[in-house]
Amino acid sequence: MAFPDKIYYGWRVVAACFVIATFSWGLGLYGVSVYLHGITVERGWSVSAVSAAITLFFLCSALLQAMVGALIQRHGPRPVITGGALVLATGVALVGFVQAYWQLYFVFLLMGVSWASLSVTSMSSTVAPWFERRQGLSITIAMMGASIGAIVVAPLLLAGVTRFGLAHSGLVASALVLLVILPLAVSVLRHARPQALGLAPDGAAAVMPPAGAAHVHAPQRTWTRSQALRSPAWRSVTLAFALAFTVQIGVITHHVKLLEGPLGAAGAGWVVSATGLTALCGRLLLARIVDRVDGRKLAAAILSLQTLALFAMSLWLVAPVLVAASILYGFGIGITTTMGPVIVRREFGAASFGLVYGMAATLIQLISAAGPAIFGTLRDAFGSYGPALALAGVL
Numbered sequence: 001m002a003f004p005d006k007i008y009y010g011w012r013v014v015a016a017c018f019v020i021a022t023f024s025w026g027l028g029l030y031g032v033s034v035y036l037h038g039i040t041v042e043r044g045w046s047v048s049a050v051s052a053a054i055t056l057f058f059l060c061s062a063l064l065q066a067m068v069g070a071l072i073q074r075h076g077p078r079p080v081i082t083g084g085a086l087v088l089a090t091g092v093a094l095v096g097f098v099q100a101y102w103q104l105y106f107v108f109l110l111m112g113v114s115w116a117s118l119s120v121t122s123m124s125s126t127v128a129p130w131f132e133r134r135q136g137l138s139i140t141i142a143m144m145g146a147s148i149g150a151i152v153v154a155p156l157l158l159a160g161v162t163r164f165g166l167a168h169s170g171l172v173a174s175a176l177v178l179l180v181i182l183p184l185a186v187s188v189l190r191h192a193r194p195q196a197l198g199l200a201p202d203g204a205a206a207v208m209p210p211a212g213a214a215h216v217h218a219p220q221r222t223w224t225r226s227q228a229l230r231s232p233a234w235r236s237v238t239l240a241f242a243l244a245f246t247v248q249i250g251v252i253t254h255h256v257k258l259l260e261g262p263l264g265a266a267g268a269g270w271v272v273s274a275t276g277l278t279a280l281c282g283r284l285l286l287a288r289i290v291d292r293v294d295g296r297k298l299a300a301a302i303l304s305l306q307t308l309a310l311f312a313m314s315l316w317l318v319a320p321v322l323v324a325a326s327i328l329y330g331f332g333i334g335i336t337t338t339m340g341p342v343i344v345r346r347e348f349g350a351a352s353f354g355l356v357y358g359m360a361a362t363l364i365q366l367i368s369a370a371g372p373a374i375f376g377t378l379r380d381a382f383g384s385y386g387p388a389l390a391l392a393g394v395l
Contacts, residue, residue, distance in 0.1 A: 009197055010130030014142045016188040017123045020081065020181050021145030024118035026153020027092055027173055028111065029146070029249070030272070032057065032372070033256045034158045035095055037265070038166035039104070040257070047257060049101065051376025053108045054253055055369050060112025062365030065121050069358020076192030077126040078185050084117025085181035093174035096167030118181075121361045124341035125354040129193035132201040136290035136342045143338045144283045150276025150330075155269040158256065162265050223352035228359060233347050237296075238360045241340045242367040244303055247310065247392040248333060250371030255326070258385050262319040271323055275330030282334025295343040299336060306332040307393050314389035340364070 032054050039050050071080050091111035098104045116122075124139050131138040160169035194201055228234045251258075255275070259268035282302075289298075309329040312321055344357045378388040 008202070009191065009199070010127075010138065010194060010202070012188055013130055013191075014127055014138050016184040017126055017142035018145040018148075019184060020085075020118060021123055021143060022148040022153060023177055023181060024084075024088065024115070024149070025146035026149030027088065027157065027177065028115045028118065029252060030150045030154035030276070031092070031157060032111075032253050033272070034154060034161055035166070036253060037158070037256045037260065037268075038096070038161040039098070042166060043098075045101075045104075046380060047254075048373070048376040048380045050104065051253065051372045053101075053104045055371075055373040056105055057108040057112040057115065058249060058365055058369030058372070060109050061116040061119065062362050062369055064113065064116035065361035065365055066355070066358040068116050069121050069125050069354035069356075069361070071354075072122060072125040072192075073352075073354030076189070077122065078189045078192075080117050080122055081126070081185040081189060082182060084114045084122070085177055085185060087111075088114035088118060088181075089174040089177040092170045092177065094170070096165065096170040119361075120337065120341055121354075121358050124345065124357060126189065128341075128345055128353040130201060134202060134291065135345050136295075137287055139341055139345065140283055140287045140290050140338050144280060144287075146337060147276050147280030147283055147334055150279055151273050152276075154276070155273040158265065158269045158272070162269075223348055223356050225355065225359060228348065228352070228356045234344075234356065234360065237340065237343050237347075238363050240299070240303075241336070241360075242364040244306075244336055245364055245368035246371045246374075247306075248336065248371070249368050250375040250388070250392060251310075251329065252333075253372040254375045254379070254385065254388075257379075258313075259322060259326070262317070262322060267319075271326050274323075275326050275333070278327045278330040279334030279337075282331045283338060286335050286338060290338075290342060295339055295346060299339045299343070302332045302335045302339075306336070310389050310393035314386050314393060317384065317386055 036047070036050050036054065039045060040047055068080055087110055091107050091114060094103075094107045094110070098107055120143070123142050127138050127142050128135070157169060157173060160172065191197060223231075255272055256265070256268045259271050263271060286298075306329050309325040309332070312325045313329075315321075340360070341353075341357055344360060345353050348356045374391070375385070375388045378391070379385050381387075
């Protein structure tokens with residue numbers, strides 16, 4: 001029997017992913033910049049040492065991406081996202097209590113597991129089966145939660161760390177993860193695909209052909225791992241976004257540290273929030289055009305724009321340029337983080353999306369995990385972020 005509600009259930013799934021992304025990006029990807037700031041200030045540890053632990057965070061996530069995509073494709077998103085929420089809550093609660101480097105590495109290892117379970121692969125794999133005509137729009141809206149995480153969650157976390165310390169702020173954030181993400185995972189994400197509700201993608205009633213009749217539509221191609229790995233389309237999109245995200249993760253991880261010198265911690269928090277706002281603007285624009293444009297050409301144009309912002313920051317490490325270039329770079333973040341799964345979904349279809357994008361995300365994150373360590377090492381070696389930003393522009 002078809003789902004009787006007027007609102008297509010797929011949009012509820014999108015809304016749940018939006019909220020989950022708000023917390024996973026705010027406390028995960030954007031949160032690591034706050035953790036870097038808090039730990040180096042409260043413990044007096046070097047930027048490069050903490051950056052190395054953050055690199056472990058991304059490496060761990062990278063190694064699990066293909067597994068996450070395959071698990072969601074096989075068992076649905078509920079067990080993966082529930083587990084990810086529990087691990088994220090544990091890691092965020094513990095990060096403020098680390099007293100030794102091995103504890104730091106353990107905590108970021110935990111958060112790496114949670115990031116794999118709650119980031120782009122899991123969100124897009126959860127949404128992908130529910131839409132065909134509106135595939136780009138649905139993934140884009142779900143990913144807008146990442147921008148809200150940057151606008152609201154990360155700045156609030158930074159303000160809390162500045163006023164109350166990392167330990168107390170981490171405990172509050174951990175409780176919020178449990179109170180918000182777990183109910184959504186258990187209730188809304190209990191259905192893995194529209195067929196479970198007697199629906200086809202986009203909310204149309206599922207049409208069952210008569211017994212013995214041929215299917216009205218040809219079945220969607222199913223890709224194997226080896227076929228995808230040999231595909232020039234898969235290789236090109238994976239390599240391009242691997243290089244782009246190496247830079248992006250490095251910038252995001254060190255953003256607060258980069259800005260706090262000329263702007264102070266409060267000013268850095270405002271710029272991080274403004275960067276998240278422009279990322280949201282980028283995603284809003286993308287939502288309007290994504291299903292009508294060539295995804296590869298759009299991604300290339302936005303990456304060129306981000307390159308200009310990086311070179312500007314590398315040449316002029318002064319407050320006005322850092323603020324303007326950060327805002328410009330943030331606009332690109334809103335689009336590039338969404339275009340990878342959109343391109344893969346469009347070129348490889350929904351049936352194999354979890355597997356194909358999971359493999360791409362694994363390689364992308366394995367390469368981009370070096371971003372925080374590269375930025376941290378160059379900053380400590382030269383005493384400035386200028387060389388790191390210049391190298392980022394070249395990449």
